[in-house]
Amino acid sequence: MNAQPTVQEVTPDIRKDIQIALLHTMLRVRKFEEKAQELFLNNKIPGFAHVSIGQEAVAAGVCLSLSEGDYITSTHRGHGHCIAKGMEFPRMFAELMGKRTGYCRGKGGSMHVADFSRGVLGANGIVGGGIPIATGAALSAQIQKNDSVVACFFGDGAMAQGAFHESLNVAALWKLPVIYVCENNLYGEWTHYTRQHSIPDLSQRALAYGIPGQRVDGMDALAIYRAATQAIARARGGEGPTLLECVTFRYFGHYIGDPHPGRTDHEIENAKLRDPIDHLRQALLASGALTDRELALFELGLGNEIADAVAFAEQSDDPEPESAFEDLFV
């Protein structure tokens, strides 16, 4: 990865309003997760939670390429995907806190948040667990001929799971409308991906299935948007799946509170020089597509929205204990 900061030009092939939406989406994700970290460290969020700070370009770039009737499956590090696909802060925070007003009525928490009304088929606590499900949703779209596409998110670590292989083979064989998005943040827990995989370029795994594979700069929302848009068009056109490897970085530890001691400061600082938000912001400001004032207003609104959402979540009640017996069988 190139650590040199460069000011990006506004990319002419992507509409200005979309570029702004990408920036806004990344900011929404970042601010949500910064708040989630704080709440977790203040013991307001029980259980486990993992943030994707640093990786926002992938969620934004892919989800903004999708249409409303499209689906995603997510992972244990899924807040970004959920928010980028349109899920709302109040019920997100409430779910993380295990409140009854949460998307899953407090049953799921961070690792199992979902909103089927927005096509979010669930975060997943099992590494690789969502890949077969995404593939099934794509099969369903093909059978029902309803034009939906599925974006399946997973980490570099998940690519070692048998579920990855079984899914890609079937999706490629049947030309299912799905795109497989590997968020390669270089580590699975604390182990570098090159010590988990026998090849350094994970997008090459596409060769095993006869589908396109592409390595994308995962810190560049525009590059991801471009690659995803193309892959989704291909999927929707009946040409089958694509594997995108988005090379990115998580600034914090594996889970909230984890220091991830195995990484050097240099490694982290280098990555931050390429911060996806900073870069797109600079480019949009420099080109005049966005003014400082517009941005400040957006951030102000965002801050208020977050504060309101946290207040909503904090004021929400815990679930009724007896609701433990609900929602299993219909």
Place this chain on the structure above:
Amino acid sequence: MNAQPTVQEVTPDIRKDIQIALLHTMLRVRKFEEKAQELFLNNKIPGFAHVSIGQEAVAAGVCLSLSEGDYITSTHRGHGHCIAKGMEFPRMFAELMGKRTGYCRGKGGSMHVADFSRGVLGANGIVGGGIPIATGAALSAQIQKNDSVVACFFGDGAMAQGAFHESLNVAALWKLPVIYVCENNLYGEWTHYTRQHSIPDLSQRALAYGIPGQRVDGMDALAIYRAATQAIARARGGEGPTLLECVTFRYFGHYIGDPHPGRTDHEIENAKLRDPIDHLRQALLASGALTDRELALFELGLGNEIADAVAFAEQSDDPEPESAFEDLFV
């Protein structure tokens, strides 16, 4: 596959005695399985059994490339591998018949025959089930630095299992001394492999792991011997695994008695024109490396050996019922 019969030259790069051993081994497998078919159809063999008639070149070519301290894992269609690795007819037949003198004391049968004293780590009734085990045996050889290599047999169908992917990734990552031998007999049960896999050349799956992959004529024992010898040397030399795809054909149905209605006579007859035994026999006879008389004597001996082995097995007792309680825990 090319269906034109051609008389092969004796290949100068493979020693004559080895070529003869390859022929003998293939004949041993063929005759064993022809007898097994007969016994099964006469209700002398309970349960399921699958024969590999037509595929003998793979077992012979690979196993004769191995040394005594090497290991194999096998499949539900494993008689050939077992015999080529040195297992003996009497206890093989006895095991197929469920007799107490069988290799597994009647507990395993055809799908679970094994002989650990000869490095045969078991047939396997689970498609793909042996692949992780072979990989573990290779890890063990690496850890113990004992110079052993493992040959892992599996069918085309098994390559869709997650276990295949998980195994090859680890073996390639750690450069384990194992060779993965796909016997592509074109069908998994009754479904053509091109309707189970998204790419037509399965050896290309090696690309996903950064290891050599080679498609070999699975009807040509010499070609297999050559490829396997090279792959085994590579593995033993610490350079890691190789994937060999041996394209072959099973003349009979999926299991003994199955007519496999989905294949055409033409397809079967075409494959038989390339019979691995016929071809090597003709080449060896034509070149004078083997005489008709030598061959006749070998076949006579083989016939007697089979007859004796069947007699041994038939005369053997069933296991004591109480032995059902033995062999679980040490």
Place this chain on the structure above:
Amino acid sequence: MKRISYTQAVTEALQEEMRRDPKVVIWGEDTAGAGGAFHMTPGFADEFGTNRVRDTPIAENIIVGLAVGAAMTGLRPIAELMFADFFGCAMDQVMNQMAKARYMFGGQITLPITVRAASGAGTRAAAQHSQSLHSWFMNLPGLKVVVPSTPADVKGLLKSSIRDNNPVLFFEHKALFNIKDQVPVGEYSIPLGVADVKRQGTDVTIVAVQQMVYRALEAAEILAERGISAEVIDPRTLVPLDRETIVNSIKKTRRLVVVDECNLTSGAQNEIIALAVERAFDYLDAPPRRLGVPDVPFAQSPVLEDYILPKSGQIVSAVQEIIR
């Protein structure tokens, strides 16, 4: 009524439901082209098209995973696993996804999935093709578990399973495939959760599942000759379990024998025993007895397989020991 086999009953149920509801789809290894490894979906691909009837690669985790994703997005899938033993390869999708998804997500979705698999012993298929795993799945909240013993039950229960909006594991017992019996003509279904009293009796309650129902009925015949009247109850579904019918029978007969093909330790048998002591302890005139497969795998040798499968004679003995 007409006489059909256990497997024909499967075929009829699948076919009728696929005709009734275009959302019903089916896939598995050799389901389409070959009409199923056990010939239970013959001609389905022709009738319903290869969009709704598919051959999958040999990869059980994706076979179930496809069903989870498809059910979340509007289909009513039937996934075929061939042998129940292959649940081993599919277990993550079964235990961590299919069984839990509705609950984890706070009830946002329904998962109308039927997973079919052949279970049970008696075919000399050895350790990896003979297991009965229903005890596990009873201990995995979120799944219904169906274990039919007769062609009529197969048909009626399979139709209900497919129509059910929850994930259902439907176990077809290999040793019963060729059993033939009367099945009602025309549309009918049997609700999940209703046991069937396969024989009425007053002296002892025998609860038996699938193949063991037949052995229990044989035992009941022998016992009748000896003046003992056995009631044979086939729960038909283990989740939900018809606890009322079983408890009422025990209260009436005051004695219980449970026979099943699960291995004995922590087997499904125990659930019936626990039920009896929980709800009918004071009625019991003798200790409830459990029969099952001793704690070893199945061997291929017929002698060994037969030795460990419960037999009618053992059921008779067990009953006689508690009716002295």
Place this chain on the structure above:
Amino acid sequence: MKRISYTQAVTEALQEEMRRDPKVVIWGEDTAGAGGAFHMTPGFADEFGTNRVRDTPIAENIIVGLAVGAAMTGLRPIAELMFADFFGCAMDQVMNQMAKARYMFGGQITLPITVRAASGAGTRAAAQHSQSLHSWFMNLPGLKVVVPSTPADVKGLLKSSIRDNNPVLFFEHKALFNIKDQVPVGEYSIPLGVADVKRQGTDVTIVAVQQMVYRALEAAEILAERGISAEVIDPRTLVPLDRETIVNSIKKTRRLVVVDECNLTSGAQNEIIALAVERAFDYLDAPPRRLGVPDVPFAQSPVLEDYILPKSGQIVSAVQEIIR
């Protein structure tokens, strides 16, 4: 004696056995570089080298499969699965290979394998990180199943598990990780198959496992204040199960309560109930009672998780209901 934590006990046992026997090897996700996801193998890679201590990719089926192949060829592997829930991903190698290989192959080999995994609830980790699966594995012949509750038991039993020539599943309970207690100094081990009477009593036998042992002991305190003397038995290993100790206790106290974190239907609790009615029916003065997790998955909400985990108050009530 010295005071160490539950996880330190794991570390010491692993370390001592790796020092003792060069055939002992260990691998799992983050086992080497990071010293284990739960910090139980710190510095192992340095001390024993990355030949014997390895980080694997995230692929549980191969983690177990490697152990099967390695054990067949002379090693004594320890495989780490992190969370017990991930057995779902490894199940084929567990159920169809590891548990059955010695038997299928007629006893030709031994399989000295230990598979370690963290199980149990109480950490707000929700449905996919809280399961207790021991009922399943008790119903899978060929595996030993170890469920330690104290640091001393952890250390002694883990050493025996590693030395055992059979496959052992060793469950470490997440909610007990930070518990500290006295552990003998120097070499010692505890044989598999010997229950521990954690508290002596005369009026009721409470059989409890892992986290529930502590709740049972709390209950016993409360009961003592009310004049009821409870005996608390910790089986420590479920396969083999020390049936004698349990049965003798029941014969003495004439009453039984079983408490475990398995879901109730077909849970491990039932095995103890079945044992009681099988071997001590005539001694029972009251129906044995089982407590466990109701048949739902775990939710993340602390309120919901706590609501379904058995509590000491419920144990007290159960005892009092059968000692009226």
